[in-house]
Amino acid sequence: MRSVFKVVENRRESEWTHTIFFDAEIESQPGQFMMVWLPRLGEKPFTLSYPNAVTVKKAGAFTENLAALAPGDEIGLRGPLGQGYPPLKKPALIGGGVGIAELRLLALASEEPSFVLGGRTADEILFYEEFRELGPVHVATEDGALGHKGLVTELLPVEADSYAVCGPERMMAACLPKLPAERTYFAIERYMKCAVGLCGQCTCSGWRVCTDGPIFPAAAVAQMDDFGKRRRSKSGKWETI
């Protein structure tokens, strides 16, 4: 699917984060992603936070433009792409930063989810109220404004039947040894070009994140030497994570 839709709402979630709603509902599996196209500005990967919205953290020129869209503006979408989560039983959803938004549709699709969320400050704990209605929410903030003062990893382990982790890669790498490999899933991010498995750009130890992922079982992630360590930049040159 490749289509251009109209923005219907720009909802400010925090200082850095906006949810952009558009006039179409996309059917996807939680964990799959979309390539968001802004005509003449670029195309980058985002996960749906609602069937009709993406939640965007301003990180550079493209996300600045995306977060500034107003009702009536055009937004192009290609997808859904990649492999999402399998159905999860009573999962603990462990999110950091804007990764929290990427867990929202998974939370809605799961039975008895619980949440372990981290951010620099209270503002960054997206969907906090909404998640509290779905299940227990444990929070860690670096400035201590909400919940535990410190890193989300310090809240682990927690009891659950399965685990889904989405956040900065170093946070995820820190979670890896603390969670049971056979019941845990990670959402890996890499620089994406084609997003359909052709160019090889998004490799994590040889597995193309756009088609083999972005969701990988922890057992596979544990075999990936590059995880938490290095990734290929736009030219293919290695950069340290």
Added chain:
Amino acid sequence: MRSVFKVVENRRESEWTHTIFFDAEIESQPGQFMMVWLPRLGEKPFTLSYPNAVTVKKAGAFTENLAALAPGDEIGLRGPLGQGYPPLKKPALIGGGVGIAELRLLALASEEPSFVLGGRTADEILFYEEFRELGPVHVATEDGALGHKGLVTELLPVEADSYAVCGPERMMAACLPKLPAERTYFAIERYMKCAVGLCGQCTCSGWRVCTDGPIFPAAAVAQMDDFGKRRRSKSGKWETI
């Protein structure tokens, strides 16, 4: 559909006519046609006489080759193409020459068919025994060897609920005024190149026989100035019929 099959039987029907059976059954509507391809020799239009056979009258180089195929030889088929007959109630099937063969599948698909068949000699009345088991058969031969001595048109009119005519165009043109326009169908032949409506080569008064026909209602045929008169040759130049 475009495929190459193997010939399984070459059945001699008469001095000039052979039925070539191949190892596949083609689903078609009676009246549709196939482009028969002999690799490196050419491709020409034929109507199925069985789901797995065409009946061929030797008329030139290609049909000589086709009629000489032996078991194991290759035969390419493209189709079915064009518009066949609508379902016909108690039809009289009026055939001349190899056109008789083109009526066989229609006969099998029709309730209570009757037959009016013509040829130069008895040998040319194809499927005579088989048709007699399906319904009454009226025959005219030019040499009087079977049935009425003379032309098939001399047997008309006959009683029937509908009429299907397939034979040399001058014979069909002679039938036209003798049959009720609203219940009669003609099978028109024209020189075919693409057989899929592109090249325009097969025009009869502007109607492309390969896609608008080869089966046309008599009411439409009555409006065609070219019917029975002229057709375009391989180059597009008009030739008289």
Added chain:
Amino acid sequence: MIPLPRIDPPLINASGILSYPEVFTAFESAGACLGGYVTKSVGPREKPGNDNPVVVYPPDGAVLNSLALPTQSAEDWERDLEEIKLKKAKLIVSVYGGDSLEFAEVTGRMSRFSDAIEVNLGCPNKEPGEQTIMESIGQNPALSAEVIERVRGETDKPVIAKLSPNSDYLAVAESCMNAGADALGCGNTLGPGLAVDIRSRAAILAGTTGGISGPALKPVNLRMTYEAYARFRCPIVAYGGIETWEDAVEYILAGASVLGIGTAFMRKSTHEAAALTREIWEGIQEYLDGEPMSAIIGAAHRSAEGGGSHA
């Protein structure tokens, strides 16, 4: 420059598709929404073209044809065109020849019947032993210019130079425009391509290779339209894989002012084909939403200039 006749709606058939005057009349009587019809390319002398098979259509939207320009003689075409009775559609006669003199001779005979002359510089098919027009003329800017100049001398009707996507078409177009062409045709078939039957191990087309038309051709001829419009801002008649109104709009935004439909008529009866032309034209009109079509011709260029960089 002589303006193109008013082709309304701005849809026509592609040359070599439908081909003959009586087929145009049948289309008109079936309610086809075509504002003009283009003849099969008319050559100077009768020529049967390649033997069958002349078309093969692999899956996935590519059609290969190797008709190799069958034609009756120009005299016989004159007789045919005298008979023609189109109600309101315009008639474009497509012409070809083995050299510029033949192109001119055919144009001289056809001019009086036609509302525009389309010069076929790009057919990639040939009979065994022939050279293609594309090889002998259409790839050569100087020879193409000579053809257009001579054609120009034989007609006061607008002249459309129909290009091959397989040539250095901007160079050819440039010399054609300088030589007096009024519009560009973008374009003829691609390739040619080959299809091999794996069972008999033979090339399927009797002509071995065939020009590619249909959806597979669209991105290439769309780019040709885009680049030609950017360079010449002249009227462009676009051909190549137009099957839907969206395809047509893409070509218009790239710079086309007339849209030609060919392969999309494949396997369609006259009534189905006529319905397709109506759907395409209705889709374009809905898209226009009251704007004149001229307002959006080439609009993809304006936005490329207006809108920022590849950030």
Added chain:
Amino acid sequence: MIPLPRIDPPLINASGILSYPEVFTAFESAGACLGGYVTKSVGPREKPGNDNPVVVYPPDGAVLNSLALPTQSAEDWERDLEEIKLKKAKLIVSVYGGDSLEFAEVTGRMSRFSDAIEVNLGCPNKEPGEQTIMESIGQNPALSAEVIERVRGETDKPVIAKLSPNSDYLAVAESCMNAGADALGCGNTLGPGLAVDIRSRAAILAGTTGGISGPALKPVNLRMTYEAYARFRCPIVAYGGIETWEDAVEYILAGASVLGIGTAFMRKSTHEAAALTREIWEGIQEYLDGEPMSAIIGAAHRSAEGGGSHA
């Protein structure tokens, strides 16, 4: 002529697809039936290529890409290739440069890692302001020969000259073969083509146009393979729309001895892609029915000569 290494099975990825050594290793570990892997084209200096979007896939089997040869530096590629640990597949390094000296420089660095060097003469993509290799070198027989000659001087590995279908490729191939190429690559992407978004009225690819790959390309590169084999009877590595074993067999009958798969991996996970390679190879083997593949390479030519005329 230096023979190609034994690539068994004779299937490889296409350059720019999968691209990186660690991806090759993942494919091998997933049981892919590829007897060789080709790197992304390696250039002399780091270059990010075009911005996104770099691919667009209209319906009907055409993919347009405008990656424009992103590359890390040749030094960084050396480091990457030192790490590589393929079990039995051969490694082909694809090289490019802005001129023959750069091609030679990269070849000199890559030669020791590779079982063959593939020289990319045909990429139709470019970053804004650049000239394409195809425009600057690949369309010019003399410059292409200069590239091959210099590359030849830097390696004792077999050299594959990978051609563009958009050029006068037989002339380019001729001069490459004379300059010391051992095999031909038939070929790179077609066009390029354009895709326009009708809602925003913008070209979709950031690079505006992109090379066409996938099924739409097959008839053209199949013809290139056929013609190149007829002329040179040399080893041919064929690329373009190979999705099934039937596609592969068509190319073999036309003259290919190695088959490259690119776009067919689109949207496939590593395990799905590996399964596809197995299906293709199994299909070829069943078709061969015990015959060696060499017995059918170019068989479509033999039958064209043997079998009658176009009657």
